Amino acid sequence: MGAYAIKRIASAAVTLFVVATLTFFLMFLVPGGPFLSEKATTPQTLKALEQKYGLDQPVGVQYVNYMKRIVMGDLGTSLKMRGQEVNDIIGQRFPVSARLGAIAVLIAIAVGIPLGSVAALNRGKWLDNIIMFIATTGIAVPSFVVATTLMFTFGVKLHILPTYGLSSPMHYVLPVMALAFYPTAYISRLMRSSMLDVLGQDYMRTARAKGISQFKSLFKHALRNAVLPVITYMGPMLAYILTGSFVVEKIFTIPGLGSQFISSITDRDYPLIMGTTIFLAFLLITMNVIVDIAYKIIDPRIKLK
């Protein structure tokens, strides 16, 4: 296990390095720049700004400087939100997104796994059809439609839930619902198909033949194996959902990290693009390692290499 961990950490470091390098050079290939605006900046001002942020140097030199800083844990200063450190921007906003995302994931698991299992056990019956109809809708409908519909229904028409910010537990309800809708639907579908697969296996028939109760055979044998694909899905899903959603955060005015992924690119805020990308890559890699370890715990037959 120890050797495995060292190997994974080393490969994670290499992956991060490649991600950082690729992102760095790709973002400079995109036309435009951080200091462009509808009203032209004077050439002197532009020059001063480029000098101040080191953008007047060749890209290669900038890359080396950036990599030196990043090794020290310094992600630089935002070019758009002048004066704000990228470390601070991520440090302040990630907890907000992560808090919301963690609740949404818990709900997605708590609802998605039972729903998928129930659908599989009732295959072809009306309950299965209803659950799969809802799940398909959840996957097909884009999040801005879900978020806006929720806000309009519960906030504007019924006046029972607040529509912006996160100042009380009630404020979490709408954004969490909007965030949890897609993963819940996805997990239900995944769980249903994997459960159907498991239910058809020989060992399930054997278990039943041995006279094990329906309840026990489901929980002891079926669920444990059927949940594996869900766990695989949860790695990347966790990374994405914890870092926030651009759409949900914008609609519910949530000061999270999700909005920064998109706006940093639109603004050509190079340090912030790098910071958010590296951070997301780091989370993705970490989550995948955790998923691999969780695999081993749930299914001891799996060998970690």
Added chain:
Amino acid sequence: MKRKMGILLVMLIILALFTGACRDQPPGQQTPKNTPTSSAQQTEITVHVGPEPDIIDPALNSAVDGATLLIHAFEGLMTLDQNGTPIYGQAESCEQSDDGLTYTFKLREGLKWSDGKPLTAQDFVWSWKRAVSPDTAADYEYMFESIEGYAEGNLNVTAPDDRTVVVKLVAPTPYFLELCAFPTFFPVRQDVVEAEPDTWTLNPSTYIGNGPYMLQEWAHDSHMIFTKNPNYWNASAITGPDKLRFLLMSDDNAILAAFQNGEILFADSMPNDEIDAWRDKPEFNLEGQLGTYYISFNVQKAPLNNPLVRKALVLAVDRDYIVTNIGKAGQQPAGAYVPTGLSDANPVMEFRDVGGDYYDPSRQGYQANLEAAKKALADAGYPNGEGLGTIEYLYNEGTGHQLVGEALQAMWKDIGVNITLISQEWNTFLNTRKNGEYQIARNGWLGDYNDPISFLDMWVTGSGNNDAQWSNKEYDAIIAQVKASSDKNERMQLMHQAEDTIFDEWMLCPIYYYVDIFLKSQKLQGFYSSPLGYKYFMYSTVQQ
């Protein structure tokens, strides 16, 4: 099995705890209240003027919503009244020399910063010089170009004593007092800015101002809270709320929902497709704005290097259709470039009234314009558009701009001109347009002050905003004369002449004059906005 299955859930719960899910109240996020001013308790008003500002340094801000925040936290030598006229702010008087080149401002007695330290004339001198310094890299540093020494980077602004500011100008500048009310001209605290040049605006304890309000709290991407500044020279006259909360929202539907729920009393934007439903409600407000939505022709590129082709394109546009069916907000069809709302030499007359239209932009005039457009195209050697090829129209992503592009495509098709629409992401679009790598592009301009020169000097040869790549020696000479002239009538006459030159060559295609729309609760009293779109809440009260 259950125990093992629970591992993932436990991990998530730990993560939730780690990220603070159990904290009852994230810092600085309380439920806002719009309380009536009649009660003895603290009064509070919650409004929306824009999303998270990029920066709230007076010298560096270039956004209209940022300026609204700044006019609450700072004050210049002058400030604007309800009619947009400059009145004395930090200055109590101003003497102008006979040649109009020297302004001597006398500051009010006992002026203080929000932390109680004295504010002196030297603060203005330092702040103005800082604003033009290349180290500051301010977008709006060119606003100081009328002051002597600007070109050399050493403004001729002095403080002979603590209460006197003397400014020497290059040429008489009739709008100079208005400039003194512009945020770039606000004073900032030297010791604070020098100690933390990049971060002083981020922390309420270092964000020291001299305006009627002061920053108490800034929760990024959430809200800002301003409280009354007891050290403001006219604090007793500030009838606004004790707490002014600006919600930093960016989604138009969410803003409208918050307004409908009464969570905000003022919304500075709304979804375009909701305008029709709100137009007749008392909450819907429409104010003139100093700005023009227009189309840039790249005059260096064929066939747009032919003025007759440009004339045909300008005349073939049905502006009434665009404002009625696309703009929908009460925009005025534009018959010229300089918008309505700017004064002429005689202050009771507007520049536009005196100058008139260069073509009839109304529905009635459309048919005649269309005929003239066809004729111009034929005169240019392209009867019915034959031989013209396909022209590219560039716009930035966004429903409104796309609809305008599609409308123009259909209108120009009527005279035989074929257009391909090209959409680009905002930053790429700006880059393409600025570099002149286009044929026709969407454009727009908002004035910086109440003087037509704010719209005209951008078209001189080589100007950074001259997206048309236009160069006209006669025009350059007229603008130089305007800038050197001390005679009000002569200046205006020259500026009309400059605008005539633009339309002699049909260098651009005006579409409509901008308007500023906002939703204001009927409970909100004492609010006003300036022609530049700044919103003044310092005298606002709530009536139940």
